[in-house]
Amino acid sequence: MPTRLWSRFVERPSAWFWRRVATVADMPGASLGLFRWVFGLYLLLLELPSWSWLHRVPVALFDPPPLSPAALVPSFPGAPFFAVLDVLLVVCLCAVIVGYRTRAFTAAYLALVLVGTNFNYCFGKIDHGSVLSSALLAGMAWADWGRYYSVDSLLREPEREPGRARTSKRALSLFAAVLAFGMLTAGLPKAWSWIDFDLGTSGFLAWYYPNRESLGRDYLLAPLVPQTPLLALELADYVGASFEMLGIFALVSTRRLWRGWLMIAALFHLANAAALNIAFTQQALVYAVFADLSRLAPPLPRPEALRRALRWLVPGVCALGALRVGLRLEGIGTAAFFTTSPERDDFAGLLLALPGCALAAGLLAYSAFKEPRSDFSR
Numbered sequence: 001m002p003t004r005l006w007s008r009f010v011e012r013p014s015a016w017f018w019r020r021v022a023t024v025a026d027m028p029g030a031s032l033g034l035f036r037w038v039f040g041l042y043l044l045l046l047e048l049p050s051w052s053w054l055h056r057v058p059v060a061l062f063d064p065p066p067l068s069p070a071a072l073v074p075s076f077p078g079a080p081f082f083a084v085l086d087v088l089l090v091v092c093l094c095a096v097i098v099g100y101r102t103r104a105f106t107a108a109y110l111a112l113v114l115v116g117t118n119f120n121y122c123f124g125k126i127d128h129g130s131v132l133s134s135a136l137l138a139g140m141a142w143a144d145w146g147r148y149y150s151v152d153s154l155l156r157e158p159e160r161e162p163g164r165a166r167t168s169k170r171a172l173s174l175f176a177a178v179l180a181f182g183m184l185t186a187g188l189p190k191a192w193s194w195i196d197f198d199l200g201t202s203g204f205l206a207w208y209y210p211n212r213e214s215l216g217r218d219y220l221l222a223p224l225v226p227q228t229p230l231l232a233l234e235l236a237d238y239v240g241a242s243f244e245m246l247g248i249f250a251l252v253s254t255r256r257l258w259r260g261w262l263m264i265a266a267l268f269h270l271a272n273a274a275a276l277n278i279a280f281t282q283q284a285l286v287y288a289v290f291a292d293l294s295r296l297a298p299p300l301p302r303p304e305a306l307r308r309a310l311r312w313l314v315p316g317v318c319a320l321g322a323l324r325v326g327l328r329l330e331g332i333g334t335a336a337f338f339t340t341s342p343e344r345d346d347f348a349g350l351l352l353a354l355p356g357c358a359l360a361a362g363l364l365a366y367s368a369f370k371e372p373r374s375d376f377s378r
Helices: 003-025 029-046 079-098 102-121 129-143 161-194 203-215 222-227 230-245 247-251 255-275 281-290 303-329 342-370
Strands: none
Touching: 003 161, 003 247, 003 255, 029 079, 029 129, 029 161, 029 281, 029 303, 029 342, 079 102, 079 303, 102 129, 129 161, 129 281, 161 203, 161 230, 161 247, 161 281, 203 222, 203 230, 222 255, 230 247, 230 255, 247 255, 255 281, 255 342, 281 342
8 A cells, every 4th residue: 555545544543542542542541540449349349259169160161272372281180280270369359459669469360260261161161251351451551550558659660641641541542442342342243133123033032031041030120021112122222233333423522422331331231230230330331431520539549648547448348358267267258348149249340330320320420511512523
């Protein structure tokens, strides 16, 4: 391709796209520090991964693909390997919450998650639920979300703010683009098969009935779904597919529209939890990384005030981490610390999805409302 055409049709659109994304997705470092507390405590208390149960699965089902890291091990690891994996995961997460060597421990936590999920997926069941949170952790390690409200902010030498802000902006831009394109790839297949102008088919019901009959998902508003008019279900198909494809356009428009679209996404997950009994709480909270939490908090504390706050936070997080480790060593490996079986864990996750998604939607709505009106050319 000639240089002039390459510049006109590739370089200029690409530069325009990333300028828009950098403007729309940028967040203050103080907000990322507060989000680290919120998201980290949520994972520690309510949705902590566990793989200590894998040694009880029949080894004959273990079939790693040739290019899988699990294929490099000579034999399937025993129970101690997965127990150590669970304990190290708790240690890394506690360090991330209090903000001690945040980048290193965020990267270590992500690496442990990738190892554990890799062994899990080699038994044939692949779950997409951890993909978005893993992308978030990678972005936050790059953005250095431990710059504020952390032990690191007290221990290390202050760095030049322009360089740190530029790095954070690039990380947030990349994560926002991954999020928007991920939703686009989810919406395109739905639009192809759901938008058919045929009341005899329903993408919504194609999810509803198999989940209700095979998994027993018959809670909250699920019993009312069969009484819903077919026209309303057909419109839900069109709205759902169209909404998922609009994220990429919101990302290159304005900060207010981007946060508004994320707010609707959180409400979308809330409706899924109520009607389909599918809990996407973690995904909804991931969206809240783009809510400016620094607007809800007092100004950045002085070092003395931050030290006093950390004197309470660090022992509290360590105590919760020790409780989680104790439960894991006792063989209680559920995601939420207060449940003792996978069945109760699923139901607890469904109930927690309602306030969790509502909280994420509320934070994004407040952040969008507080954003100044901006022109597209901003």
